[in-house]
Amino acid sequence: MKILSVDDKSENLYMLEALLRGYGHEVHSASDGQQALQLTGLCEYDLIISDILMPRMDGFQLCRELKKDARCRDIPFIFYTATYTDPRDAAFALNLGADRFLVKPLEPEAFIKAVQEVVEQKKQAVAGDSESTPTEDEAIYLKQYNARLIAKLEKKMLDLEAANRALIDDIEDRERSARERIRLEDKLRQAQKMEAIGTLAGGIAHDFNNILAGIIGFAELGLSEVSDPLSSDQHFREILKAGGRAKDLVRQILAFSRQREQDRKPIELGEAVKEALKLLRATLPVSIEIATKIEENTPTVLADSTQVHQIVTNLVTNAWHAIGNKSGVITVQLGNFLVDEDFAHGNPDLRPGRYVRLSISDNGSGIPPEMLGRIFEPFFTTKGPDEGTGLGLSVVHGLMKSFDGSITVYSAAGEGTTLNLYFPALEFGATTAKPDEPPELHGHGERVLFVDDEPVLTMLGGRFLTRLGYSPVTQTDPRAALALFKDQDFDLVITDLTMPHFSGIEFARCIWELRPDTRVILTTGYSATLDTKRASELGFSELLLKPYTVHGLGNALQRVLNPAVQAPSRRQPVRV
Known part of the structure; x- marks a missing residue:
């Protein structure tokens, strides 16, 4: 057809x-x-x-x-x-x-x-x-034709309008998706930056602690051996103080980069807060006043001092941003707080009992009610893309949970914000960590093999050991040290973690293959994957973090060689 x-x-x-x-x-x-x-x-x-x-x-x-x-x-x-x-x-x-x-x-x-x-x-x-x-005649035809054509055109228009609405909705959805994708990509980039900063901080900490070990160690030796202490004593003490501040700075860098394991111990919360505020004062503009009211004689709390620094830094920085460019006051208060049954009922993270409460308030813009429920969510932020990660409050919330504490927030738009942090109080009499004290007992000529690839630290370790009454043999090459160990007897081995040819862990395994009962102390400037528990599981007797003092080394040696004798700092084992 x-x-x-x-x-x-x-x-x-x-x-x-x-x-x-x-x-x-x-x-x-x-x-x-x-x-x-x-x-x-x-x-x-x-x-x-x-x-x-x-x-x-x-x-x-x-x-x-x-x-x-x-x-x-x-x-x-x-x-x-x-x-x-x-x-x-x-x-x-x-x-x-x-x-x-x-x-x-x-x-x-x-x-x-x-x-x-x-x-x-x-x-x-x-x-x-x-x-x-x-x-049909023409009139009937035209009437029916017009009716049918109009109906069809109306339907066509409705279809077009529906298609147009769907197209507009689709475009808006795509635009929203594109904006959300850009936002998430920005968040990812920021998180990757933070991860890179953390990795960089770990590398800096390792190398910087090795440098500090030499500075602090030789200053300590010089202070004890100088022939004219009246003229040189103050100089050496200033070197030691500067080295101590640098050591604390490294701790802060690692805490801020979230790469440090918790070292929970009884601490004076007020002292930790004061230290953090002292560091923060230099970073805040002169338009921001910090008002403090810290009660004396509050109970100790079980926490990590560097993470307390991190908490205070995050919250004070948030308060500063809430105030903005205008003048304002950030109020920091610390005191005893008794949680009763009624208060605990309204705050399920708390149990009845004694707490130490830290309150940080600002007179800034406040938080809108619709946002209050989200402020502890990871990555939630009202700041611009380059002004924060949205992780600060979520990190604080996580740290308080790990301390068995709690955090609450009170805020109103235009009236400022108050965050209350509740730390469970320890019984009065719980001792806080004290600086290393001179060991009561020295060595008795025990032979110690000391291995570190840094010549300065090898020299320093040898002098420390000699001063403490031991007989050191030092090596910068773990292969040469292993050869010495095969031919000679040693009472103890001290090895660095990161070395060429062998890591400290591999070196120790070679030692234990030759003499399984050999006691080994592992030292390191920094390790992201190793802590005291893990070192013990690997077979090490101690894990010693650089930079350490002669007294810290002496106490560690006493704990390993003479465990029946408790050196004064034994209460707080060294952690990495």
């Missing part, structure tokens, strides 16, 4: 043409009613298949014009449309003289079957001389 397909969408024409040609039909195409009329004047067709809504002349008009033409009125005519909205559309189409009204999409088999039925029925009708010309 020769078929004329009429549709304003090229993809529809292509699909229909491919289908019909697959069944052996010849197919011509027109993009609207006017073009179809022109083609019917040039060719005779066995079937016309038309869409309804098209530019210039729609399908209804095309069907009416063809049915008025004596040459074309008997050509079978099928409407094939996707814009069906009402059964009256089909009735109107059939009343115009169309033979079938089909709604897209149809399965190919069903469509071909309908085409064959229409053509066969038309042949029979023509053979029977059936009248197929519509009988």
